[in-house]
Amino acid sequence: MTDVANAAGVSLKTVSRVVNEEPGVRPETAALVDDAIERLGFRRNDMARALRRGQRSRTLGLVIEDVSNPFYSAITRGVEEVARKRGLLVIAGSSDEDPHRERELIHMFCERRVDGLLVVPAGDDHRYLLRELELGTRAVFIDRPPGKLRADVVLLDNVGGARSAVEHLLAHGHRRIGMIGDEKTIFTAVERLRGYREGLERAGIDVDDSLVRLGAHDAEAAESATRELLSLPKPPTALFAGNNRIAVGALRALSLNLKRVALVGFDDLELAELLALPATVVSYEPAELGREAAKLLARRLAGDERPPQRIVLPTALIARGSGEVRR
């Protein structure tokens, strides 16, 4: 900026005025400055600017499990849309479900003075964030509430969605309904299990724990869990898959299996309607999770000090075939 001032033969402050479109600069002077800016290829240094103004970096920090998973990339997209409208940029990082990595990312985000944090939390203890929150970094959690911390969170109706899946299968005559779920350290896995149980119990059916397999964190694990269930002496006639990766694994296992088993998944799948067994799923708008969370964060940054919010987004069952296989 000093260089521009010298080149234009004006003072530093005048350049600053022009760059920031402040009033009180004669058009001719401004032209002189613009000219020098163009010649020198000057770009305002936002770091210095933010430093001086006591601002943060006009950036949102997003921690997700894995950008390359469609669920998380949709969230990222939703966050980005809202951020963009407010002139904010998004730094995203994948935690791979590792609490240590999550903490490391958040630490780096805070050192870079992000304006706010959006986190799909891994692990069950987020008290380490208290410090950052006290220091003025706002945070909104996505998809799962944080552990041992009261904070804003945007969730899916996991229990209701899972229940609707089970009810759908019950309505098609199934009584032996199995479930394959993710690690029980993961909030959504536990909630969906709860919805599964509720659905059965409301129909007066005892939950048979031998039909429940948790701990399947990837498609491969889900595929073998499905095979296990199917090779039981009295196998289930229907399955509820706790998330997209699990549904993929279950579909693979079922495609190699001659028996027809009904399947409802949680999370929509791309191309679900074109599958050999078009997948019936509990669906919702994943980008909406990102959008709602980013909007809530934006409100906080704008000074909203109401007590922690809990936003729950609805789910809808989409019947495509795999869930309508009758017993």
Add this chain to the structure above:
Amino acid sequence: MTDVANAAGVSLKTVSRVVNEEPGVRPETAALVDDAIERLGFRRNDMARALRRGQRSRTLGLVIEDVSNPFYSAITRGVEEVARKRGLLVIAGSSDEDPHRERELIHMFCERRVDGLLVVPAGDDHRYLLRELELGTRAVFIDRPPGKLRADVVLLDNVGGARSAVEHLLAHGHRRIGMIGDEKTIFTAVERLRGYREGLERAGIDVDDSLVRLGAHDAEAAESATRELLSLPKPPTALFAGNNRIAVGALRALSLNLKRVALVGFDDLELAELLALPATVVSYEPAELGREAAKLLARRLAGDERPPQRIVLPTALIARGSGEVRR
């Protein structure tokens, strides 16, 4: 930092030494400082640090078309992996194929002093970047070369991949092979068209332009283009789909159609093997594009001044059924 110094009863510089693990601090003094840091919840301000050290923000700026497209989210993941190893963070933004938006993003990235730029370019003129490059921002392009600018780029073997798709269809007896491609403003669309032509010409078959439909930028457009081709008086017996969205659209159209038409797509599809018509595709590792580009950028940032590189990644045809439908 001043606060910490006061709380610990030492000078600013001593705190700086402790925070940066510089030598020459007595353990007891360091303990005093660490204590104060803990009490006050101090976090080093990276903006101020970078400003003083004449550094940039230890951040990479990534411009892609749309994070929620699996192709781009895989690239993002690849970039992130490499960045992480080097202690860098990634700011990503979606251009939605809009050159203006791309420029806006790059401008914001430069204002925030990203260390380097990774860009999947939209539009055909990137001379506006010359300025930034001269000022020391390094850039590597991904998937498409920039327009009117010599720069590092990491590409796919589009021509070879498209040719292999056509050759595969020829080997299965097809002679009337249609192609559906993206906008002709997009580099990969043009290259893949070239590969398609080459494949036919090498086999001594004249290209029939009535079997080629370009301009399909989403699945819906691809779906209707496919229907158009199929309702021709002499319809093609096989199709080459220029990218993942187009393959999805083509698959939808084919699923409603009784005739069996062979299909090979460019880009792999999730669940491709579980589709009613398991998709034969030209595949490659999209994350590798991101990784290679980020590595090349890292080399540039480390001082590598060799002339612009052009890295081309191979493709491989994966036969799953849809491409083996015989004429």
Add this chain to the structure above:
DNA sequence: TTGAAAGCGCTAACAT
């Protein structure tokens, strides 16, 4: 081993 002072690029407050 520790500290004081200067300055990175910018803006806020106050001159002129």
Add this chain to the structure above:
DNA sequence: ATGTTAGCGCTTTCAA
């Protein structure tokens, strides 16, 4: 309408 000065939070240089 334009310029001067101080200082954001840190590191660098030099001194004690």
